[in-house]
Amino acid sequence: xxxxxxSGVFPAVSHAVNAASTVSxxxxxxxxxxxxxxxxxxxTPELVRRLVERGxxxxxxxxxxxxxxxxPLSLQSVSGRPVRTALLAPEAEAGMDHIAxxxxxxxxxxxxxxxxLIARLAHGLADDLLTTLVLATSAPVTIAPAMNQQMWxxxxxxxxxxxxxxxxxxxxxxxxxxQACGEQGPGRMLEPAAxxxxxxxxxxxxxxxxxxxxxxxxxxxxxxxxxAVRYVGNRSSGKMGYALAAALAGAGARVTxxxxxxxxxxxxxVQRVVVESAAEMHDAVMxxxxxxxxxxxxxxxxxxxxxxxxxxxxxxxxxxxTIQLVRNPDILAEVAARPDKPFTVGFAAETEGLxxxxxxxxxxxxxxxxxxxxxxxxxxxxxxxxxALLVLWPGGRRTLPMMPKPALATALTQLIAERYAAxxxx
Ligand code: C5P
Numbered sequence: 150x151x152x153x154x155x156s157g158v159f160p161a162v163s164h165a166v167n168a169a170s171t172v173s174x175x176x177x178x179x180x181x182x183x184x185x186x187x188x189x190x191x192x193t194p195e196l197v198r199r200l201v202e203r204g205x206x207x208x209x210x211x212x213x214x215x216x217x218x219x220x221p222l223s224l225q226s227v228s229g230r231p232v233r234t235a236l237l238a239p240e241a242e243a244g245m246d247h248i249a250x251x252x253x254x255x256x257x258x259x260x261x262x263x264x265x266l267i268a269r270l271a272h273g274l275a276d277d278l279l280t281t282l283v284l285a286t287s288a289p290v291t292i293a294p295a296m297n298q299q300m301w302x303x304x305x306x307x308x309x310x311x312x313x314x315x316x317x318x319x320x321x322x323x324x325x326x327x328q329a330c331g332e333q334g335p336g337r338m339l340e341p342a343a344x345x346x347x348x349x350x351x352x353x354x355x356x357x358x359x360x361x362x363x364x365x366x367x368x369x370x371x372x373x374x375x376x377a378v379r380y381v382g383n384r385s386s387g388k389m390g391y392a393l394a395a396a397l398a399g400a401g402a403r404v405t406x407x408x409x410x411x412x413x414x415x416x417x418x419v420q421r422v423v424v425e426s427a428a429e430m431h432d433a434v435m436x437x438x439x440x441x442x443x444x445x446x447x448x449x450x451x452x453x454x455x456x457x458x459x460x461x462x463x464x465x466x467x468x469x470x471t472i473q474l475v476r477n478p479d480i481l482a483e484v485a486a487r488p489d490k491p492f493t494v495g496f497a498a499e500t501e502g503l504x505x506x507x508x509x510x511x512x513x514x515x516x517x518x519x520x521x522x523x524x525x526x527x528x529x530x531x532x533x534x535x536x537a538l539l540v541l542w543p544g545g546r547r548t549l550p551m552m553p554k555p556a557l558a559t560a561l562t563q564l565i566a567e568r569y570a571a572x573x574x575x
Pocket of ligand 1: 367427446447448449450451452477478479480481482494495496497498510
C-alpha cells in the first residue's frame with residue numbers, strides 16, 4: 150500500500166483510467182471529495198454513489214491515513230476517476246496537477262474530516278495533497294467532521310472549527326449518537342444521503358408551482374404567561390419553520406410568517422408578524438387565513454395556558470404551588486375545519502410510534518399533509534441544526550433523510566408544491 154500511496158494515483162489502473170474511462174465532467178457539478186483517516190471513511194463509497202446519483206462528477210483525494218480505512222480502488226470504482234493521494238506524483242502532475250485540480254472543483258467537501266485534518270486546515274498547513282488543494286482552491290469548502298465526542302468537544306477542536314467557519318467554511322454536522330468507540334455524543338459523520346442532499350440541494354425548482362401563491366405559516370414556540378415575568382414555554386427554536394419560510398419564498402410564494410418568540414432574523418422576502426402566546430397566534434392566523442391558499446403550521450403551540458395570568462410578580466410564600474392550566478385552541482384543526490379551508494399542512498413531533506400517530510393526526514385534524522419527526526432521539530428535533538421527516542398525505546408517504554434544516558426545508562417545499570399542484574388540478 151505504501152508504494153501505491155507514494156505514486157499518488159492508485160497504480161494498477163492509473164493510466165488506463167486517465168486515458169479512457171474517466172467520467173466526463175461536461176456541464177456537471179464538480180465535487181472534490183477529500184477523505185481523511187477516520188472510521189467513517191468506510192461510508193465514503195456510498196457518499197460518492199449518492200453524489201453521482203444526483204448528477205455530480207466526483208474526484209476523490211485521500212490522505213495517507215484514509216487508505217487504512219477504505220481502499221482507493223473502491224473509491225475509484227464508484228467515482229470512475231483515479232483517486233489522488235500524493236502531492237508530487239509524476240504521472241498525475243503531468244496531467245491534472247494539484248493547482249489544476251483545485252481550480253477544477255466547483256465545491257470541495259471534506260468527509261470525514263478528522264480532528265487532525267481540521268487542525269491542519271485551521272492552521273493553513275500544506276503538507277499533503279489534500280491540505281494543499283484546500284489552500285489553492287477558491288471553491289466553497291464544506292467540512293463534515295467525524296471523531297470521538299471528547300475530541301470534538303475539546304477546546305482546541307472547537308477553536309479550529311470556529312476559525313474555519315469564520316473564514317467561510319461550511320459545517321455539516323456532526324450528528325450525535327452512538328460512536329464506533331462505544332461512547333455516546335456528538336461526533337458522528339452525517340449520513341451520506343444527508344451530505345449529498347446538502348451539497349446538491351435541489352434548486353428552488355418549485356418556483357413554477359408556488360409562484361405568487363399566498364402562504365400563511367406559523368413557526369417557533371409560544372409563551373403562556375404565569376405572571377409578569379414567568380411563562381410556560383417549550384424547546385422549539387423556530388429553525389425549521391424559518392428555514393421553511395425562506396424555502397417557500399425562494400420558490401416564489403408570498404409568505405406571511407406568524408412567529409412566536411424565536412431568536413432568528415426574518416428571512417428575505419417574508420412578511421413577519423411576531424406574537425407571544427397561543428391566543429395571540431390564533432388571532433393573528435384567523436385574521437389572515439381567508440387570504441391564503443396554503444396554510445402550514447410549523448409552530449410548537451402550547452397545548453395549555455395558565456388559567457390566570459397575574460399582572461405582577463408571583464410571590465413565593467408556600468412550599469408548593471399549583472398552577473391550573475386550561476386548553477388552548479388548536480389553530481391547525483380550526484383552519485382545517487373551515488368551509489373555505491386552504492391546503493393545510495401540519496407537523497407532528499412524536500417520541501414513539503411516529504407513523505401511526507402522524508397518520509392518525511392527519512385524519513383526525515382533516516389535513517392535506519403532515520410532516521412528522523421523532524423528538525427525543527439522539528439526533529434531530531427541537532433546537533438541532535439537522536432533522537429528518539416522514540411526510541404523509543392521504544394515500545401517500547415520503548421519507549426525507551437526516552440533513553441540515555435548510556436543505557430539508559427545500560425538499561419539503563418541493564413536496565408541498567407537488568401535492569398542492571395535485572390538489573388544485575384534482
Ligand atoms: O396535536 P399536536 O399538537 O401534536 O399537533 C401538532 C400540529 O398542530 C402542529 O402543526 C402545530 O403547529 C399545530 N397546533 C396548532 N395549535 C395548537 C396545537 C398544535 O396549530 N394549539
